[in-house]
Amino acid sequence: QVQLVESGGGLVQAGGSLRLSCAASRIIVRLRAMAWYRQAPGKQRELVAGITSSGSTNYADPVKGRFTISRDNAKNTLYLQMNSLKPEDTAVYYCNTAIVWGQGTQVTVSS
Numbered sequence: 566q567v568q569l570v571e572s573g574g575g576l577v578q579a580g581g582s583l584r585l586s587c588a589a590s591r592i593i594v595r596l597r598a599m600a601w602y603r604q605a606p607g608k609q610r611e612l613v614a615g616i617t618s619s620g621s622t623n624y625a626d627p628v629k630g631r632f633t634i635s636r637d638n639a640k641n642t643l644y645l646q647m648n649s650l651k652p653e654d655t656a657v658y659y660c661n662t663a664i665v666w667g668q669g670t671q672v673t674v675s676s
Contacts, residue, residue: 566591567589567590567591567592567662567665568589568590568591568665568667569587569588569589569660569661569662569665569666569667570587570588570589570590570667570668571585571586571587571658571659571660571667571668571669571670572585572586572588572670573585573586573670574657574658574670574671574672574673575671575672575673576673576674576675577650577672577673577674577675578674578675579650579651579652579674579675579676580649580650581650581674582646582647582648582649582650583647583650583672584644584645584646584647585601585644585645585647585658585660585670585672586642586643586644587599587601587642587643587644587645587660587667588640588641588642589641589642589643589660589662590641592662592665593641594636594638594641594642594643595618595636595638595641596618597618597662597663598615598616598617598618598662598663599615599616599636599643599660599661599662600612600613600614600615600616600634600660600661600662601613601614601615601634601643601645601658601659601660601661602658602659602661603654603656603657603658603659603672604656604657604659604669605653605655605656605657608656610659611625612625613625613628613632613645613658614628614632614633614634614645615634616634616635616636616643622634627653628647628654631647631648631649631650632645632646632647632648633645633646633648634646643660645658647672650672650674651674652674652675652676653674654672654674655672655673655674656671656672657669657670657671657672658670658671658672
């Protein structure tokens with residue numbers, strides 16, 4: 566069974582940084598299109614960033630220039646580097662590929 570396990574969330578002050586990790590099992594990350602989504606309380610889940618198997622990336626407008634999606638092929642892990650965090654980035658962040666979702670990791674940014 567394919568599994569995605571996120572980690573790296575936490576509480577950070579505005580302007581700070583966090584790096585989220587998504588460890589994958591039973592899939593090869595570099596061969597899949599993968600993405601990070603987030604869901605804030607009372608809001609719909611939204612795409613944050615995506616990366617294709619060829620390495621092309623795309624970002625939601627609110628995070629462009631602040632977040633970076635990447636992968637470590639040796640570790641079979643997807644990352645999301647988040648810099649210059651804002652209170653509006655507070656959400657549960659999910660790793661995704663096709664129909665598979667991780668359990669999510671909470672990111673809270675205090676003002």
